[in-house]
Amino acid sequence: MFKALVLEQEEKATLAHVRELDETSLPEGDVLVEVDYSSLNYKDGLAITGKGRIVRQFPMVPGIDLAGKVTESGDSRYQPGDQVVLTGWGVGENHWGGMAGKARLKADWLVPLPGNLDGKKAMMVGTAGLTAMLCVQALVDAGVKPEDGEIVVTGASGGVGSTAVTLLAKMGYQVVAATGRGEQNYDLLKALGASRIISRSELEEPARPLEKQVWAGAVDTVGSKVLAKLLAQTKYNGAVSACGLAGGFDLPTTVMPFILRNVKLLGVDSVMCPFEKRQQAWAKLADLLPETFYQQACQEVELDQVPEYARQIIRGQVTGRVVIKL
Structure with missing residues (x-):
């Protein structure tokens, strides 16, 4: 069992609740990832509050970003224990996303996490x-x-x-x-x-x-x-x-x-950006961002705090990055 933020729709209103789920409820995919961190983006805020037509299929786990560890893989590119990062590809919009303890995903969507980044820092970047x-x-x-x-x-x-x-x-x-x-x-x-x-x-x-x-x-x-x-x-x-x-x-x-x-x-689009370009960009981010960036531009929250932060990000009241510890 693991916790997830689940979006449901009632009378055209979007409701967000933290639920206990198991792996059988996850959608299809090549790789099972144990999620360490996700993050809150403006698009996530629109999805969670229902202010934008981001999610069209319910229930949905939001979170267009995630970083974590591979636990099962049906693709030779990834093995259990590999650290990976995911952004975009419609995850958190039409495929269950990162605001859950586990995620099942397509291998094509993943990028190996650069060795000089951990999951939290990767989501500070996101x-x-x-x-x-x-x-x-x-x-x-x-x-x-x-x-x-x-x-x-x-x-x-x-x-x-x-x-x-x-x-x-x-x-x-x-x-x-x-x-x-x-x-x-x-x-x-x-x-x-x-x-x-x-x-x-x-x-x-x-x-x-x-x-x-x-x-x-x-x-x-x-x-x-x-x-x-x-x-x-x-x-x-x-x-x-x-x-x-x-x-x-x-x-x-x-x-x-x-x-x-x-x-x-x-x-510039990052959602459908091809793998090679993503990998190069992540490598440059890992090399260029100074330690002071991670110290000053981010805040960490728990899953049950996300709906309130989603409302704040829509109102323009969030500065820098919000990372979610799973």
């Missing part, structure tokens, strides 16, 4: 950190160099943003953190490596087709008018990695930044 690494790598691949100027990160107090700030600073970039959370988060962002901090409101005014060239590049988690503003302010031959839509999925911009300044808009 989908948010993987997405941040993919965004940063996209800027590097687009030719954006530290000497080109400042890189702005929007939603910098959140999971993706705080990790992106840390990674960029570690790689020698000048990082500007844009946040709407207020000055109470400024000390944390500076500790993570931000050279300066601006209010998100500075990026929320409607953008002209082209504005003063400010940014060598950007990592954007907000979308909508903030992304339009960034594109209008990006320097010639700069690039913007876009991975989020917290501010909306529209994009009120023009083609002017693309055809007059050679600006590149780089879409």
